[in-house]
Amino acid sequence: MKQSFTTQLIIRVTLMAAVVIAGGLxxxxxLSRDRLVAGLEEGARSSISAAVLRIEELTTxxxxxxxxxxxxxxxxxxxxxxxxxxxxxxDSNPHIFAAAIALDIEHAGAPExxxxxxxxxxxxxxxxxxxxxxxxxxQEPWFASIRDSGRAAWVEPYFEPTxxxxxxxxxxxxxxxxxxxxxxxxxxxxTIDLRxxxxxxxxxxxxxxxxGFGFLLTAQGTLIGAPDGRVISAPLGEVLHxxxxxxxxxxxxxxxxxxxxALVNCPQTAERCQLRVADVQNSKWSVGVVYSEDALLSPLRxxxxxxxxxxxxxxxxxxxxxxxVTKRLTEPLLAxxxxxxxxxxxxLDVPLPAHRGDDEVSQLVGAxxxxxxxxxxxxxDLESAAAQRSRMDGELSAAHEIQMAMLPQGGKAELHTDAVxxxxxxxxxxxxxxxxxxxxxxxxxxxxxxxxxSDKGVPAALFMAKAISLIQQWEVQPATVPPEIxxxxxxEGLTRDNDNCMFLTLFMGVLNLDTLKLxxxxxxxxxxxxxREGEPSMLEQQRGPALGLREGLSFPLNELQLQxxxxxxxxxxxxxxxxxxxxxxxxEAALCEILAGPDKLPLDEAGAxxxxxxxxxxAGAPQFDDMSLMLLEVPGQRRSALQSEHQxxxxxxALPSQAARWLEDQWRAQGLPDSALRDMQxxxxxxxxxxxxHAQTGDNATLSLGLERFADRVxxxxxxxxxxxxxxxxxxxxxxxxxxxxxxxGGLGLHLITRLTTRQxxxxxxxxxxxxxxxxxxxxxxxxxxxxxxx
Amino acid sequence: MNLDTKLHEDRDKSLLRVCMIxxxxxxxxxxxxxxxxxxITDDWQMVLLDMKSLDYVSSAGLRVIFKAAKQxxxxxxxxxxxxxxxxxxxVFEILQALPDMAVFSNDSELDEYLxxxxxxxxxxxxx
Numbered sequence: 001m002k003q004s005f006t007t008q009l010i011i012r013v014t015l016m017a018a019v020v021i022a023g024g025l026x027x028x029x030x031l032s033r034d035r036l037v038a039g040l041e042e043g044a045r046s047s048i049s050a051a052v053l054r055i056e057e058l059t060t061x062x063x064x065x066x067x068x069x070x071x072x073x074x075x076x077x078x079x080x081x082x083x084x085x086x087x088x089x090x091d092s093n094p095h096i097f098a099a100a101i102a103l104d105i106e107h108a109g110a111p112e113x114x115x116x117x118x119x120x121x122x123x124x125x126x127x128x129x130x131x132x133x134x135x136x137x138x139q140e141p142w143f144a145s146i147r148d149s150g151r152a153a154w155v156e157p158y159f160e161p162t163x164x165x166x167x168x169x170x171x172x173x174x175x176x177x178x179x180x181x182x183x184x185x186x187x188x189x190x191t192i193d194l195r196x197x198x199x200x201x202x203x204x205x206x207x208x209x210x211x212g213f214g215f216l217l218t219a220q221g222t223l224i225g226a227p228d229g230r231v232i233s234a235p236l237g238e239v240l241h242x243x244x245x246x247x248x249x250x251x252x253x254x255x256x257x258x259x260x261x262a263l264v265n266c267p268q269t270a271e272r273c274q275l276r277v278a279d280v281q282n283s284k285w286s287v288g289v290v291y292s293e294d295a296l297l298s299p300l301r302x303x304x305x306x307x308x309x310x311x312x313x314x315x316x317x318x319x320x321x322x323x324x325v326t327k328r329l330t331e332p333l334l335a336x337x338x339x340x341x342x343x344x345x346x347x348l349d350v351p352l353p354a355h356r357g358d359d360e361v362s363q364l365v366g367a368x369x370x371x372x373x374x375x376x377x378x379x380x381d382l383e384s385a386a387a388q389r390s391r392m393d394g395e396l397s398a399a400h401e402i403q404m405a406m407l408p409q410g411g412k413a414e415l416h417t418d419a420v421x422x423x424x425x426x427x428x429x430x431x432x433x434x435x436x437x438x439x440x441x442x443x444x445x446x447x448x449x450x451x452x453x454s455d456k457g458v459p460a461a462l463f464m465a466k467a468i469s470l471i472q473q474w475e476v477q478p479a480t481v482p483p484e485i486x487x488x489x490x491x492e493g494l495t496r497d498n499d500n501c502m503f504l505t506l507f508m509g510v511l512n513l514d515t516l517k518l519x520x521x522x523x524x525x526x527x528x529x530x531x532r533e534g535e536p537s538m539l540e541q542q543r544g545p546a547l548g549l550r551e552g553l554s555f556p557l558n559e560l561q562l563q564x565x566x567x568x569x570x571x572x573x574x575x576x577x578x579x580x581x582x583x584x585x586x587x588e589a590a591l592c593e594i595l596a597g598p599d600k601l602p603l604d605e606a607g608a609x610x611x612x613x614x615x616x617x618x619a620g621a622p623q624f625d626d627m628s629l630m631l632l633e634v635p636g637q638r639r640s641a642l643q644s645e646h647q648x649x650x651x652x653x654a655l656p657s658q659a660a661r662w663l664e665d666q667w668r669a670q671g672l673p674d675s676a677l678r679d680m681q682x683x684x685x686x687x688x689x690x691x692x693x694h695a696q697t698g699d700n701a702t703l704s705l706g707l708e709r710f711a712d713r714v715x716x717x718x719x720x721x722x723x724x725x726x727x728x729x730x731x732x733x734x735x736x737x738x739x740x741x742x743x744x745x746g747g748l749g750l751h752l753i754t755r756l757t758t759r760q761x762x763x764x765x766x767x768x769x770x771x772x773x774x775x776x777x778x779x780x781x782x783x784x785x786x787x788x789x790x791x
Numbered sequence: 792m793n794l795d796t797k798l799h800e801d802r803d804k805s806l807l808r809v810c811m812i813x814x815x816x817x818x819x820x821x822x823x824x825x826x827x828x829x830x831i832t833d834d835w836q837m838v839l840l841d842m843k844s845l846d847y848v849s850s851a852g853l854r855v856i857f858k859a860a861k862q863x864x865x866x867x868x869x870x871x872x873x874x875x876x877x878x879x880x881x882v883f884e885i886l887q888a889l890p891d892m893a894v895f896s897n898d899s900e901l902d903e904y905l906x907x908x909x910x911x912x913x914x915x916x917x918x
Contacts, residue, residue, distance in 0.1 A: 656817045657792065678847065678878045685849045689817050737887035740864045743857055748850035748886050755885045 006330045010323045017318040025311045029304065036300050044291060048278050051214060052287045054202045055280050058095065059171075062192055065089050066152060066173040069101065069190040077101070079116060083127065086118045089192070090125060097168060098160075098193035101175070102130060104147070105138050107187045113137060119193065146172045146189045154285065156220050157196055157233035167196045167233065169224070196224055200231045203287065211266050212273055212291035215239075219284030221249050227267035227290075240264045240275060240290065252277070252286070266292050332361045336368055348376045396431035396458075403432050403461055406468050408439055414604065415439060419513040420446065420562075423603045424630040427574075427611070433626035434460025434504075435572050436468050440475035444513045447475050450630050451506035451525065452572040454546075460626075463502040463548075467494060471506075483508035483521040487544065487555040491523070494548035503548040507570055516562040516634060521555045523547045526576070529592055530560070531567040533638075534599045536592040564636035567606075569595050574627030578614050581621045586614065600712055603633050641708035641715070643670045648702040651692060651720070659688045659705060666707045672714055676775060679756040680716065683773060686749035687718050690731060695722025695769075713758070716773045725769055726762045727753070792847065794819035796826050804905050805836035812844040815852030824855045831859060836868055837908075839901065843874035848882055860892060869893060873901055 072085045086099045098119030108114040108131075115130035115137050130137045137143055142155045152173035159167050172191040176184040203214035203225070215225025223236045232239075236248045242264040245251045251262070259276070266273040267290065274296075277288040335353035342350040352372070355365035404411040407426060415422040424437045434453025439446060449471050453460040470493045474486045481489070486508055494504060507528065509520035524546030527539045542556035562568065571591075578586040586594075594617075598609035607629060614627070633639075645666050649658050663684050667677050684705075691703055697720065706717035727750065734747030754760060759774040794813040801808065807830060815823055831838050840856065842848075860870040871893035875883065882888075895901040 660792065660816070681847070682849050682882065685816055685851070689851065737890055739891045740857075740860050743861070743888075746854060748853055751886055752850055752882070 004330075005333070006326055009326045009330070010319070013322045013326070014315070014319040017322070018315050021311050021314050021318075025307050029307050032303060033300055036303065037297070040296050040299075044274075044276065044289065044296070048276055048287060048289055051203050051289075052278050052280055055216065055285065055287055058199075058202060059280065059285075061093065062096075062171045062194075063152065063173075065093055065096065065099075065192055066171060066190050069099070069192075070173055070175050079114060082114075082116045083118070086116060087125060090118055090120065095194060095198055096192050097166075097195045097198060100130060100191045100193075101188060102137050102143055102191070103175075103188035104186055105136075142170055142172055142191065143189050146174050147186055150174050150186070154218065155191075156218055156222055157224060160193070167231075168193045169196060169199060169218075169233075170194075196233060197231050199224060200226060211269055211271065211295050212289065213267070214287070214289045217252070217277065217286040217288055221252060223288075225288075239267065242275070264290060266290070329361065332365060336365065339368070343372060343375065346379075348372055348379070393431075399458070399461065400428070400431045403428075403465070406465060407437060413437075413439070415441070415446075417441060417446065417513060419516065419634065420511065421603050421633045421635055422446070422448070422630065423607045423633075424450075424628070425607060425611070426626070426628045427623070428456070428461075428626045429574070429623040430457050432458060432461035434464045435574065435626035435628040436464050436471070437628050437630050438468060438471050438475065439630075440472075441513075442475070442480065445480055446511040446513055447480065447509070448511065448570070448630065448632070449506060449508045450570045450572065450628055451504050451523075452574075452626065452628070454503045456626055459500070459502065463494075463504065467504050467506070467547075470494070471508075480510060482557065483510055483519055484555040484557040487521050487523050487547065488553065491547045491553050492551060495551045498548050501549060503546040505546045505572075511562070511632070518560040518562055518568075520558050520560065522558070523555060526571070526573060526588075528568055528570040529595050531569065531596060531599055532563065533565070534596060536569075536596040538588070538592070562632075562634050564634050565638035566634045567599065567603075568632040569610075570630040570632070572626065572628040574623070574625035575610075575614060575629070577625060578618050578627075579621060579624045580618050586617055590617070600639060600710070602639065603631055607631050639710075641710055644706065644708040645670070646704060646706040646717075648704045651695060651697050651701045651703050653692070655692050655703065656685055656688050659684055659703075662705060663707065670707065670709045670714075672709060673777065676714075676777060680714070680775060682752050683756050683775075684716065686753050687716075687727065687771065687773070689749065690725075690727045691718070691720045691722065694725050694727075694731075695720050697722045713774050713776045716757075716775070718769075718771045718773075720769050721767060722769060724764050726764075727771065728760050728762050792816050792819055794823055794845075796823065798830055804909065805834075806839060806905065807831070807833070807835040807837070808839045808841050810841045810844065814847030815845060815855070816847060816849045817851040820849075820851045820855050823852070824858070827855065827859050831863060831868075834868075837905075838863060838868070838870050839895075840870065840872045841874055842872055842876065842879055845879060846876055848879050850882075850886070853882065853886060853888055857888070871895060871901075871904075873898070 069085060069089060077085070082101045086101065089099050090096050098117060100115055100117035102115035103109075103113065105111075105113050110131075113131040113136065117128050117130050118125050119128075120126075138147075145155075146153065152171070155170040155172060157167060157169045159165075170191050170193050172189050174186055175188045175190055177187050179185045199216065203216065213225050213227050215223045215227075217223055217236060221236050222233050223239050224231070224233045225239070226232065227239055236252075240248070242262050245262050245264075252260070259278070261277075262275045264273050264275045265271075269292075271292050271294055273290050273292050275288065275290050277286050279286045332353040332355065339350045339352055352365055352369055355362035404426070407413070408424070411426045413422070413424045422439060424439070426433070426435050426437060428435065433456050435451070436453075437448075437450040439448045441447075451464075451467065451471075453463045453467065467490070470490050474481060474490070487506065490506070503524075505522075505524040505526075507520065507522050507525040509518050511518045520541070522541055522543035524543060527541045527543075529536050529538055539558070539560060541558045544555035545553055547553075560568075576586055576588045576591045580586075591614075594610055594613040597613060598606040601609060610629060611627070618624075647662050647666075649655055649662065660681055663681060664677065667674075667680065688703065695701070695703075701721050704717075704719040706715075706719075708715045708717065731750045732747035733750045734744040736751060738744070753773065756775070757773040758776045759772075761772045763770050792814040794811060794815055797810040797812070799808040799810065800806075809827065809830060811823075813819065827838075838859070856870070856872075863870045869892075872883075873895040874897065875894070883894075893904065895904065
């Protein structure tokens with residue numbers, strides 16, 4: 001996904017800030033957590049210690065009360081005395097629920113014994129006597145165990161069924177009297193009862209959290225506590241369950257578990273709770289507490305949440321600040337980007353963002369502004385230059401046309417006389433140039449000139465204009481001035497007022513069309529090449545200096561006897577000095593080869609082929625100099641058809657088969673190679689089918705077929721009198737290589753014609769379509785008509 | 792120019808072999824077109840043009856072959872050519888005729904192809 005620079009900057013800076021904040025908060029949190037946990041642990045420990053201390057105080061107090069009881073009854077007391085003592089003990093200690101003194105049966109003075117028992121009932125005290133119970137009290141464990149052990153002790157919690165009818169626990173101590181001999185004599189048991197609820201008040205602040213609870217643990221492992229809010233007593237194992245402890249009695253006795261801690265299931269929830277137990281001094285009882293760690297750590301979680309909220313808040317704040325700052329920074333950049341798009345569309349006066357100060361953005365805006373101004377200047381310059389250029393181009397184009405119009409037939413000329421054929425062409429290197437050719441037939445003489453002004457371009461073109469007008473004056477003299485004299489006269493005309501020292505090389509010739517004798521003279525111009533029997537040779541010539549530099553020059557005359565089939569090639573130095581991209585020059589030898597190449601071709605094709613061959617050599621390099629070419633040919637048998645047959649066939653349904661038969665006959669008669677016959681048959685079939693289907697001729701119209709055999713090729717000529725129809729351009733031409741579904745069914749014929757023949761030409765003449773198709777023949781052993789074999 | 796055609800039917804392979812003898816040009820094309828049109832009305836899976844004795848084909852002839860190939864392909868069937876002489880092959884090549892058409896240079900290539908096709912069809916039927 002692509003993001004703008006602004007977005008990227010905001011995201012990255014905010015992310016980095018987030019990492020920094022998170023890191024800081026994490027460190028702070030870790031430190032705070034340790035401190036918090038340590039504080040909580042300490043709290044739990046100290047509240048247990050406090051509870052232990054209170055229980056110790058209680059026990060000490062009770063023991064004191066019991067001792068008081070014991071001392072108060074050192075003689076065997078009577079019932080009234082016992083009541084008084086009990087009443088004072090209960091009154092003096094609000095925690096005591098009940099108290100009793102049970103005399104041993106030997107000292108009771110009554111067979112049912114004496115055991116007065118006082119207990120609280122609201123604000124008053126109620127008195128009963130334990131001797132009224134069904135079971136003799138001296139047989140009860142609370143009495144018997146104390147009598148037997150002779151020591152004070154707590155009794156396991158129990159339900160008192162006769163008196164107060166509440167769950168309670170009892171602290172009992174033996175009563176002794178010293179007998180006459182000084183020995184201790186057991187006389188009874190003093191007991192003090194505490195309701196479990198009262199006892200539990202001492203542990204009230206041990207409930208560290210709502211899920212946990214504090215408890216007392218008796219010597220027998222009975223738990224006194226309120227795990228579910230109601231005070232109960234029950235064996236520890238029934239109330240607390242732990243995966244780590246299977247036998248609580250062993251665990252409590254095991255000294256190695258000090259300080260006693262264990263993980264237990266919380267009594268009301270499925271959470272894990274911590275259990276801590278601490279022994280009470282001078283007693284076999286212990287104090288314990290169960291608390292939920294989670295609940296303990298809840299302040300920590302509150303702290304955690306606060307930290308997160310603060311962190312998130314800071315992050316949002318930082319994000320906002322970063323976004324505001326970034327946008328403020330990138331706003332001018334965005335505006336610049338928009339402005340640059342407008343400038344790219346050419347709106348140069350688009351407003352730029354305001355810039356103050358000297359920061360980087362301001363510098364950028366400043367640089368952008370000056371670039372825009374420079375661009376404006378540059379575009380205006382360019383526009384004016386382009387306008388000037390376009391005007392120049394227009395002028396040059398007109399100049400080109402005017403210059404070409406100065407040359408016979410506009411720079412591309414052909415002349416056919418009874419004795420010679422001429423073909424000429426000029427191709428300037430630029431719009432206009434200094435090359436020229438001219439020819440003119442006067443009587444039985446043909447005057448020809450070809451020349452090249454020094455340099456190229458406009459100066460050369462102007463000088464060329466002067467030269468050609470002088471040359472064309474020479475051509476129309478009533479009495480032909482011989483070329484060497486004509487050059488002298490031209491030199492005088494061109495030298496006059498030629499302060500720029502422009503000069504002209506010029507070939508001038510006069511050909512006698514009867515004798516085929518060429519008189520020629522050269523003013524610094526290269527020698528023509530003569531193609532005789534296909535062999536190129538440079539003419540030996542005497543030549544004078546170039547025209548236009550000095551007056552009073554004379555020029556030697558040369559003479560050449562032309563023969564039938566001779567082809568004379570006269571050219572300017574744009575040919576032999578043509579350069580390719582590697583700056584190699586073509587040179588005269590290579591040019592001679594090029595000139596001889598198309599020797600067998602008709603004159604116009606040969607001329608075009610020579611230009612094409614030089615272009616192939618230059619391979620795209622710009623044309624170095626103006627190029628002019630003139631071909632002069634004495635027609636003979638060399639380049640004409642060796643054999644030629646013509647036949648007119650009626651245009652009707654039978655035309656294709658008749659044409660095919662005629663072709664096969666002619667092919668064999670002219671000794672052409674069988675290997676090429678099939679191809680020509682295919683071509684002919686396409687052509688005649690076209691004529692049959694498209695010519696729209698009247699009745700009795702005929703198609704004229706010609707088959708001409710040349711040394712290196714065979715040409716098929718088809719002439720029909722139909723309406724104008726160029727099969728090379730007007731015929732349907734289907735796309736090739738399509739799949740079966742896509743392929744078109746027709747439009748194939750033209751492909752066969754163009755692929756199987758090497759040259760196709762069409763022109764319309766005298767209301768007839770003339771189509772010529774050439775097929776190059778491979779070098780083959782020519783079979784004369786005599787040796788042709790039919791099958 | 793004349794063109795004779797001989798039909799060989801191979802019901803097992805659902806193959807109609809059309810042997811072309813002579814030349815297929817603008818004159819013989821209409822007759823061949825009619826012969827071929829009639830011959831392929833039967834439900835042949837493949838129609839094979841055997842060009843062993845065909846020594847000339849022009850664009851008018853190819854036109855008929857193109858047309859038949861189109862018809863057969865539209866019906867999910869196919870047209871193939873075999874045993875082309877060099878000059879026939881040249882014309883096919885110049886016109887880049889139906890690059891997706893099956894071409895066999897001899898009968899053993901054809902047999903291989905047919906065996907493969909039959910195996911494919913049997914495989915498909917088995918599913």
